[in-house]
Amino acid sequence: MINELVCGVRPVMEALNSDAHVEKLLIRRDMGGEAINGIKQLAVERDVPWQPVPGEKLDRLTNAAHQGVIAYISAVALQDLDEVIQQAYDRGEDPLIVALDGVTDVRNIGAIARSAECFGAHGLLVPKHHSARLGSDAIKSSAGALLRKPVCRVMDLKEGIARARAHGLRTVACTEKTEFQLDAIDLSGPLLLILGAEDTGISPALLGQADLRGSIPMAGKIGSLNVSVAAGIALHSVLKQRGIK
Numbered sequence: 001m002i003n004e005l006v007c008g009v010r011p012v013m014e015a016l017n018s019d020a021h022v023e024k025l026l027i028r029r030d031m032g033g034e035a036i037n038g039i040k041q042l043a044v045e046r047d048v049p050w051q052p053v054p055g056e057k058l059d060r061l062t063n064a065a066h067q068g069v070i071a072y073i074s075a076v077a078l079q080d081l082d083e084v085i086q087q088a089y090d091r092g093e094d095p096l097i098v099a100l101d102g103v104t105d106v107r108n109i110g111a112i113a114r115s116a117e118c119f120g121a122h123g124l125l126v127p128k129h130h131s132a133r134l135g136s137d138a139i140k141s142s143a144g145a146l147l148r149k150p151v152c153r154v155m156d157l158k159e160g161i162a163r164a165r166a167h168g169l170r171t172v173a174c175t176e177k178t179e180f181q182l183d184a185i186d187l188s189g190p191l192l193l194i195l196g197a198e199d200t201g202i203s204p205a206l207l208g209q210a211d212l213r214g215s216i217p218m219a220g221k222i223g224s225l226n227v228s229v230a231a232g233i234a235l236h237s238v239l240k241q242r243g244i245k
Helices: 008-015 036-043 055-061 082-090 106-118 136-141 156-168 204-209 229-242
Strands: 005-007 022-029 050-053 069-073 096-101 123-127 151-154 169-172 191-196 212-214
Touching: 005 151, 008 022, 008 036, 022 036, 022 055, 036 050, 050 055, 055 069, 055 169, 082 096, 082 123, 082 151, 082 156, 096 106, 096 156, 096 229, 106 123, 106 136, 106 229, 123 156, 151 156, 151 229, 156 169, 156 191, 156 204, 169 204, 191 229
Parallel strands: 022 050, 096 123, 096 191, 123 151, 169 191, 169 212
Antiparallel strands: 005 069, 022 069
């Protein structure tokens, strides 16, 4: 497993200029100067989000000399969405992508990756902002699936979904805000399944982008499922309609 934190101006600059998958940067909010401005500019050019934070937060994260800047390095190799979809087509398969809107718990994203692996999804689509870190905890929760299942990260999830639609994927939002159940709608063919965080659900903008909406039938009184459980049920519904035993 690679080191998840890179600390210091020069090491962070090198990480941004390398093939390392930099998830995000933390920069001490009172930091300035040519070097820090150069890091911020590189982050913008490479679509790496950065966040100004108090120096005390950086001190709590590491005992190393951080010089006011820390980079989080993903232990998971990130892949291009267009390539993942095209590779599925090239194998004669209908692409199945799982898009996650606002899922920030590492255990949930790990469990979803595990279900995606078990039920034959071709990859995960997650935003760079407001999403769980793909570090060792997420990998452990996924039982290693995050090291095998392609993960595509985009700055704008709405734009990523539009790219998938341009490849012929229909979008299905898994939400309780519909009268139709998942098992009752057509889940065949190239598909992108959207799931949202438990507290907020799928954002209105993404719901409006979906071709179809489907709910999971429930008999209990709680009225909602853990998102990773919902993902497993939804993926099983897709698998069942595709006739895979």
